Amino acid sequence: MSGNSTGIMFRVTTFGSSHGKALGAVIDGCPAGLDLTRMDIQGELDRRRPGASSITTSRGETDQVEILSGIFQGKTDGTPIAAVIYNEDADSSAYEAIKHRPRPGHGDYTWTARYGVYDYRGGGRGSGRATVGHVIGGAVAKKLLKLLDIKVISHVTQIGDIKASPVSHSRIEEYSTKNPVRCADPQAAPKMEEAILEAKAKGDSLGGIVEIIAFQVPAGLGEPVFGKLDAELAQALMGIGSVKGVEVGLGFELARSTASATNDEYYLEKGQIKTTTNTSGGIVGGISNGMPLVMRMAVKPTPSISLPQKTVDLEKKEEVEIKILGRHDPCICPRITTVAESVVAMVLADHLLRTGLINPCHV
Amino acid sequence: MSGNSTGIMFRVTTFGSSHGKALGAVIDGCPAGLDLTRMDIQGELDRRRPGASSITTSRGETDQVEILSGIFQGKTDGTPIAAVIYNEDADSSAYEAIKHRPRPGHGDYTWTARYGVYDYRGGGRGSGRATVGHVIGGAVAKKLLKLLDIKVISHVTQIGDIKASPVSHSRIEEYSTKNPVRCADPQAAPKMEEAILEAKAKGDSLGGIVEIIAFQVPAGLGEPVFGKLDAELAQALMGIGSVKGVEVGLGFELARSTASATNDEYYLEKGQIKTTTNTSGGIVGGISNGMPLVMRMAVKPTPSISLPQKTVDLEKKEEVEIKILGRHDPCICPRITTVAESVVAMVLADHLLRTGLINPCHV
């Protein structure tokens, strides 16, 4: 029941729901001495914020974050960093009609099965909006990673049937921030946008794939046998709402390969050990090997659609048909990128502290 | 650094390495009153044991488990269950030649990067042999699951390029246990076996896909937002050596879908809520919905191959070529099925205790 925290040394606890009073996070275990301002967090939140373009929800939250504790004279002081965002533009009216009628693909029914009750307004805590807590935690984690020049980026590689062509690692960030779908392939990006708008027009939605890459991750991160780096990254990514698959390196492609074709061989580069290929995605035996971490996650189509769907009225115990009104993203991929980076950053920050590569008391 | 335990209420700690004195597990948190004999564990170990057929390693371990504690008058008594297996057929001679030469695709280099040392004999604790601890934990977990008629099965759905045709859920167990590859498709199974033997003959190895299904899982398991059921299952499966991808339900297929085509709609069956389809694999919003849990994992080709490979001598700091001798599985998929079931069973047992669906003190 205490599943709202993650991490061992860098521990983030989040709270809040879509239409409640506020959302936020408490970050415990951030070493003292780290420069941290409100804007470090706000900048990340702005990337995730709704309302930025025609392919995201029209809900108009400004999402201004307030830091309540943990900062002293502009730096962290080793005590918990609490940060909060007040909900402003919540409109629960659209949800009254479906309050006993679980929406297909959403947690309405399963949360009710577990807790006996469900805050149906805007998806409650099951809403994508609850990921502002992830982003707050990720923003602080990214500041820690920056101490070691570690950088986490992400981009959309597929929307529906449209797949992006591979782009060199060094260009992904630049290219993917130039379009609203966050795709690094300039040819595919407008097609993806079009496909999303088309789905939206039909009252439907689309799934996709997001790739996350972490650069400059030192070798040696990961705790076999149950706290392996890839295992904890998989948990972090799969735990984001709408994610139904995670792969590292070549992932599912490896299933149809031979070892002779895909084993990453070692060589020396200026005295440093590198691999000629990176099919492993930077993690072998559950521990990072110094190469870039490469992960991908499968994102299902946003389940909230305005087309009619069949469900059951839990109170009347009868089968019914619903149409979901409210404001929704016709494809969650563009906005989920920031969330994915955030959870990856949190896992890496945690492991850097667990290995002592960052001093856990003060930086 | 304490990554050798998993679970919160049903907590399993494993120990031991491929060529050390012994391997084993301690299970803490199993309620008192559960019938448990040595044979309950031995039966599962026998399924995982090497040497069973021409497509597995020829290492001849009998893997006889001894229970050291936790059983009183034939039942668990609420105290930790420790179980141990002594290594008997360890042959470390083949590993002397490569002790400073990390094998591509293995943890040799990354473990050394982390710990400054690595038990290179047989892969040390990074060996697949370390999963006997998982299987011990899984065997006890399965006994708990049986109290609620929950059953976890698995089968191989792909080896290299050969894909099994879908088989109805009710027949998977029967069919998949009839052949050494553990494939439920009687047509594909012999082809898979042939492909494995062919790879073996070339000194190569093959990857594949394993599907795991859990039946009769009640609705309500999973702790949002970081302890979601799918998140913890993903961690458990990705944490098995050689696994590079995990998906739930339709998984990566959902990336190219629309919600109108894939949302699982609800209906009533004898007063019970069910879904017409199961694209979600039985988990929505991170909580089980009462439908069968369906997961798949991508297994990379066994990295130990006898073909020459390039690596670096860590002592001499020079690039070298190695051939890996020793005894290995040309495809790990058949034997990994039991390990996959084990970790899934452990996660489910843990969540049943965390929700109170099984009394945590005594059954």
Added chain:
Amino acid sequence: MSGNSTGIMFRVTTFGSSHGKALGAVIDGCPAGLDLTRMDIQGELDRRRPGASSITTSRGETDQVEILSGIFQGKTDGTPIAAVIYNEDADSSAYEAIKHRPRPGHGDYTWTARYGVYDYRGGGRGSGRATVGHVIGGAVAKKLLKLLDIKVISHVTQIGDIKASPVSHSRIEEYSTKNPVRCADPQAAPKMEEAILEAKAKGDSLGGIVEIIAFQVPAGLGEPVFGKLDAELAQALMGIGSVKGVEVGLGFELARSTASATNDEYYLEKGQIKTTTNTSGGIVGGISNGMPLVMRMAVKPTPSISLPQKTVDLEKKEEVEIKILGRHDPCICPRITTVAESVVAMVLADHLLRTGLINPCHV
């Protein structure tokens, strides 16, 4: 570094410092369906609040709590309960003079040793004021305990040299709430008050002893061997600032006893097993036995005194003398009672969930 959380199933994370923007707590793991209003928490905070009498600090905080999340339609909904209090009457001026001069008996020096920095304003997070988080957590825990009619009370049994005479358990609450020192002995209470005022007049402070009793605790709570109930209660109480000793039942008195004189013998009362005496304080073998839990804690004199004290200027590296101004309690015992009850209530709530005596999903 992540020491700001406590509990396994009922998990409380606190944040905030004496002179920062706000203080608060996040409670994760409270089952859904519990009636909970702002006033349930405010009532407990009011008992701990400063400024209530001449023997407490004159800092004038109103300590109005705001619940940010976790409540839906007047009841908990299984999601984290975040609650916050904004600081209003912080006056940091008195602390500038001593910002590099650690106060004897305070954490100023040790926190600096650990974190390299210390929020010296009002004792920062080391301040007694940080216990508002404990009280928020305890208030929710008490609501859970009430479901099983469990009640936690406390009273002051000693201040300096003045010891209270024993009072029957049934009268402690009534008597101890009638005087500002929270002593249940009507004869001793005014003497204690006088002693405190005398110490205050001298610029000094006094220590004391607080006893905590929990009624109606069912037998069976506690997890051997490291999570014993008394062990976790000891951690909880010793973790309160200024507490330097904890004992259960007869405690240190047992050191000079024989088993024949102090073993609690069993008898039957209406079919229920009871003990004739309660020297064990209701816990045997680390597990509750159904008798009242009885604990005492030693509270040191408030270290903040206005008499001159020797210390070291950490910046100038020289020995100096300081006088502590600011506003302080000349004896912390009366106000610490609420904090002690709170942490005991949290431990009990956690164990009730861990044993399944309260359903962890919904009540």
Added chain:
Amino acid sequence: MSGNSTGIMFRVTTFGSSHGKALGAVIDGCPAGLDLTRMDIQGELDRRRPGASSITTSRGETDQVEILSGIFQGKTDGTPIAAVIYNEDADSSAYEAIKHRPRPGHGDYTWTARYGVYDYRGGGRGSGRATVGHVIGGAVAKKLLKLLDIKVISHVTQIGDIKASPVSHSRIEEYSTKNPVRCADPQAAPKMEEAILEAKAKGDSLGGIVEIIAFQVPAGLGEPVFGKLDAELAQALMGIGSVKGVEVGLGFELARSTASATNDEYYLEKGQIKTTTNTSGGIVGGISNGMPLVMRMAVKPTPSISLPQKTVDLEKKEEVEIKILGRHDPCICPRITTVAESVVAMVLADHLLRTGLINPCHV
């Protein structure tokens, strides 16, 4: 229910019962590169072993420990260290007569209340014998502490009414190891021994007080607010069977003191900050200050006595009288000293890793 582990980074899991097949421990999180032999552990076990003198139980266990894993080429390799001791001299015959009759002062009844069953043979896992696991963990922890010249010692300061006179810290170890009661006061020691033999002759037992001191503990250990060093030490010590009180520094004496008399003032000694007195026992604000840690624990009289005692037959539901046969220590203090040192060493090792003062990956 998973209470058999302790520590976060240095994590020890113990298993086994008094008359079961074996007892042992798994230590997870010990950094690689630490010299460790079987004898490092055996030496500590020998100090705790029964049968050493007329004032301990006559049970004749040799307690030979076997290390099953975690050591490679004479050093730890970062993987879990499992160690086991097989029971040899278990004699369960004396316990048949009382199998439904809980012994006063023992966990028989409370364990039964919790688990519905109890291994009544020799006290099962509630037996003092289960502390061999603590000692195994402590032995490894002490090896880690030695890297920083930290030393943990202990001595008996009171048995029944006989109190030892204070002895200078530098002489405690030498003096206390010269007599079977482990008392550092040469005058008091023989009187204590006599008192124990007298109690034994009467079929009775005695309580006492044990003091534990840790030298060379660096400043900065402890995680406010719930993971304070004193809080975790209190949990560790209170969790040892028969311990009913814990105090740090002056402990309960502080209750009757003033701050002016007991605040530890700071001064400079060769540029290092020290305190003129050590009433705090080396911990202020929950964090170590660099002075010696000083703790005391109250040990109740061994509850197993041969004098007749009243109890209840749980099966027949009637009040009965029992006499406890079997072999027992008439005073547990001398042997418990090693256990106390062990748990203190484990807490310190854990905190050294948590602060990064010892590298968590390799030493």
